[in-house]
Amino acid sequence: xxxxxxxxxxxxxxxxxxxxxxxxxxxxxxxxxxxxxxxxxxxxxxxxxxxxxxxxxxxxxxxxxxxxxxxxxxxxxxxxxxxxxxxxxxxxxxxxxxxxxxxxxxxxxxxxxxxxxxxxxxxxxxxxxxxxxxxxxxxxxxxxxxxxxxxxxxxxxxxxxxxxxxxxxxxxxxxxxxxxxxxxxxxxxxxxxxxxxxxxxxxxxxxxxxxxxxxxxxxxxxxxxxxxxxxxxxxxxxxxxxxxxxxxxxxxxxxxxxxxxxxxxxxxxxxxxxxxxxxxxxxxxxxxxxxxxxxxxxxxxxxxxxxxxxxxxxxxxxxx
Ligand code: AVI
Numbered sequence: 001x002x003x004x005x006x007x008x009x010x011x012x013x014x015x016x017x018x019x020x021x022x023x024x025x026x027x028x029x030x031x032x033x034x035x036x037x038x039x040x041x042x043x044x045x046x047x048x049x050x051x052x053x054x055x056x057x058x059x060x061x062x063x064x065x066x067x068x069x070x071x072x073x074x075x076x077x078x079x080x081x082x083x084x085x086x087x088x089x090x091x092x093x094x095x096x097x098x099x100x101x102x103x104x105x106x107x108x109x110x111x112x113x114x115x116x117x118x119x120x121x122x123x124x125x126x127x128x129x130x131x132x133x134x135x136x137x138x139x140x141x142x143x144x145x146x147x148x149x150x151x152x153x154x155x156x157x158x159x160x161x162x163x164x165x166x167x168x169x170x171x172x173x174x175x176x177x178x179x180x181x182x183x184x185x186x187x188x189x190x191x192x193x194x195x196x197x198x199x200x201x202x203x204x205x206x207x208x209x210x211x212x213x214x215x216x217x218x219x220x221x222x223x224x225x226x227x228x229x230x231x232x233x234x235x236x237x238x239x240x241x242x243x244x245x246x247x248x249x250x251x252x253x254x255x256x257x258x259x260x261x262x263x264x265x266x267x268x269x270x271x272x273x274x275x276x277x278x279x280x281x282x283x284x285x286x287x288x289x290x291x292x293x294x295x296x297x298x299x300x301x302x303x304x305x306x307x308x309x310x311x312x313x314x315x316x317x318x319x320x
Contacts, residue, residue: 019227019264026261026268026276033219035165035251035279040222046215053211055203058161061311062191066093066159069189069304069313070100076302076315077187081155082106082148084182086140089113091120093159097189098128104155106132108147110140141174149183156188161311164193164248164282168292171282175296179318186318188298194305194312195283198242205240205249205281213238216251219278229263239275247288251279286312 025032051059088109111117114137121135216238220231236253255270298316
């Protein structure tokens with residue numbers, strides 16, 4: 001099963017935080033909701049389904065690239081390293097690296113969803129008996145203290161182009177924190193979705209089966225449950241498009257009618273056609289991404305693109 005991996009980065013910490021962030025987002029002139037709230041258990045299942053869709057190329061493209069990349073890494077990385085996966089989820093992609101990198105003796109997977117992470121780690125232990133696995137239950141978007149930071153060098157792993165769900169400013173901040181967490185001499189292997197023909201992007205976020213639409217609307221049901229809301233999913237349409245000026249897919253929910261929605265003690269009025277901005281998914285040319293990474297103190301060592309240049313995996317080294 002593919003993982004609803006890293007994107008569940010900083011899912012619900014406390015209901016208070018969720019309520020505060022939801023109220024803040026819906027109080028803006030242009031209403032918005034944090035995309036991390038897609039990932040309750042139904043949302044994680046929808047995301048797993050998205051990864052299996054014919055139209056959603058990022059997951060399968062990166063997955064197909066990883067064995068070759070791992071093979072190259074086995075020549076590039078000679079020293080012993082801990083691997084640190086950010087937003088590890090079900091630990092699906094890491095297997096493809098571990099199979100080719102026997103010099104990796106320890107894995108530090110970071111994820112906010114503790115039970116899920118511990119189960120996935122137990123399963124992985126059965127497959128890779130030589131491997132020490134130390135699950136770290138934490139919000140990887142914050143600074144995370146890693147064991148033996150300056151004793152054993154680290155290889156960070158951040159697949160899936162989850163970096164694209166941050167704004168460019170947030171992406172630089174994340175990359176900067178990751179560099180400091182990983183310590184001196186760190187490497188980071190990171191998957192980044194590329195800029196491409198808008199039709200390909202449009203299809204990927206407007207699939208025929210309507211799974212992405214369900215995924216998008218489910219954020220409302222999640223909010224109803226966790227923050228005492230009364231959203232009716234059926235009164236909102238999924239709308240996703242590529243914004244070439246910003247270089248990103250934007251996902252929105254559009255109110256089908258004039259309505260008032262209650263969340264706890266707060267009321268939010270929607271006019272017919274009004275939108276809630278639920279997600280950005282930024283796309284970067286390899287050059288644009290390397291410029292961004294450089295701002296956070298990383299330099300590019302090597303990059304891998306698939307034949308159709310749909311997806312790029314970068315190997316970065318700490319210290320510009
Ligand atoms: C998790 N993240 C990289 C996905 C993306 O493509 O931005 C989330 C997603 N949203 C709609 N489909 C998939």
